[in-house]
Amino acid sequence: MNNHCGWIALAGESPQRPRLLGTHKVDWLIIGGGITGLSAAHTLARRFPSQRILLLERQRVAQGASARNSGFVVSHELPGADELLGSPGFAAYQVASRIGAAAGGEVRQRIAELAIDCEFSDHGYHFAVHQPAHLPQVERTLETLGAVGAQASYLDGECLQRRLGSAFYSRAIHCAGGNGLLQPARYVKGLADGLPAQVEVFEHSAVTDLRRRPGQGWVARTEDGEVQARQVLACVGAFLPRVGLKRSGTFPLELSASITRPLDGAHWQQLFDEQGWGVLSTLPGGCTLRLLPGRRLLIRNTVEYRQHDIGSRGLAARQGQHLLGLQKRFPGITAQDLQYTWTGHLSGTRSGEPYFARVADGLHAVAGCNGSGVARGTLWGRLLVEMAIGADSTLLGDVLGQASPGYLPPRPFFDLGAKLRMAWEVQRARLER
Secondary structure (H helix, E strand, O other): OOOOOOOHHHHOOOOOOOOOOOOEEEEEEEEOOHHHEEEEEEHHHHHOOOOEEEOOOOOOOOHHHHHHHHEEEOOOOOOOOHHHOOOOOHHHHHHHHHHHHHHHHHHHHHHHHHHHOOOEOOOOOOEEEEEEOOOOOOOHHHHHHOOOOHHHHHHHHEHHHHHOOOOOOEEEEEOOOOOOOHHHHHHHHHHOOOOOEEEEEEOOOOOOEEEOOOEEEEEOOOOOOOEEEEEEEEEEHHHHHOOOOOOOOOEEEEEEEEEEEEOOOOHHHOOOOOOEEEEEOOOOOOOOOEOOOOOOEEEEEEEEEOOOOOOOHHHHHHHHHHHHHHHEEEEOHHHEEEEEEEEEEEEOOOOOOOOEEEEEEEEEEOOOOOHHHHHHHHHHHHHHHHHHHHOOOOHHHHHHHHOOOOOOOOOOOHHHHHHHHHHHHHOOOOOOO
C-alpha cells in the first residue's frame, strides 16, 4: 500500500520546482508551501509588488496536509453545550463565528480571483449522528446557529435517509450560510499554480537551521543553500519544531482516509444524486463522510497521536476500518471498491485555539487550525502578513484575542496523555465510526 492521496491523484501533479541552491537575499522568506504559506505569498505579492519573496517547502508544494484533508470549508462550527444562545460561552462563540465567516469568505475570494476549479459547493454540509444522544438540544442549537448567521435545518427519519442514501444516521443538522465543500488538492494546487512570478518557490528544501543575524534579519539554511531574509513567516503547522520553534503549544494528529472508485452501478445511481454532500460527526473520534462528484465516497474514521508515520501494514489496517465504516452505512461496498488510502496530519492545540505569534523581531509564525485548515489556513496567511507589517484590523484583533493554544506538559508526559485522550475519544465515538 503506497499511501497515495486520492485527492492529489485526481487533481493531477504540477511541474516540480527546483531545490534551493546557493545563497539568496530576499525581503520575505515563507517556510511552508501549504494553504497558509501560499495565502501569505499571494498577500505579500499584492502588497509589495517590487519586493523579493521566496518560499521553501520541505517536500512538494501543495501536497502536504493542505491537500490531504476532507475538504470542508468551515465557517460555522457546531456550538457546544456551553456555547448555546443564553449560555456564558455564547459571546466567545460569536467571535469565533465572525472569524469563521471571514475565513470562508477568504476561500471564496481566492477561488474567484484565481479562477480555481476545485469542485467548490456552497450548499453547506451535515452534522449527523447514529446515536440521537450525540446530537442533543437540537432546537437550541438551531437557534444558536441562526443567531450567528448560519442557515440551519433539522433532518431525521426517511428525509435524512433519502438525502444521504443511508439508514445509518438517525438525525442531522444541515448547516449552510457559509459552510462549503471543495476538492482540497485542487484548491491548494490552484493557489500554487496561480502565484505571480515575483514569488520564487523551491521544493525538497527543508530548513535545517534558522538564525537571527543582528541588524540584518534572518538566515535560513537548507542542505544545499541558504536564504538571507529581512522577514520570515513560518507556516508549517504542528511541525514548527523543525525550524527551531519548540514552544508553540501545537501537536500533530495523524488521520487516514480512503476514496472509492466511481460507484456507477444501477444500485448506486438510484441511491446517490449528482449534487454530493458532506457529513461531520459531532464527536472528535467519529467519522467524516463525503459523496464526491462521480459518485465516489470518501471516509475518514481514524485519528491518533503518534510519534512515527504509519507504515504500509498499519495503513492497510486502517483501510480495513474505513471499509467497515462504509459497509455500516452502505451495504454492498467491498474492499475492491476502495481505490485510494492515505494519511495526513492535523495541527491541533489543547484549547482548540491557534498559535499566532510574533516570535521575535522579523519572525512570525502561525499554527493550529484544529481541523478547519482550508478556511482558517487561508485567512491565517493574510493575517500573518498583516501582523508582520504592523497593520491593525478588528478581525486581526479578534484572532489574536483568541490565540491561546494552551499549555502542553513536557514529553514524555504529554505523549502518554495525548495517546490516552485520543484513545478515549475514539472509544467514546465507537458507535459513530
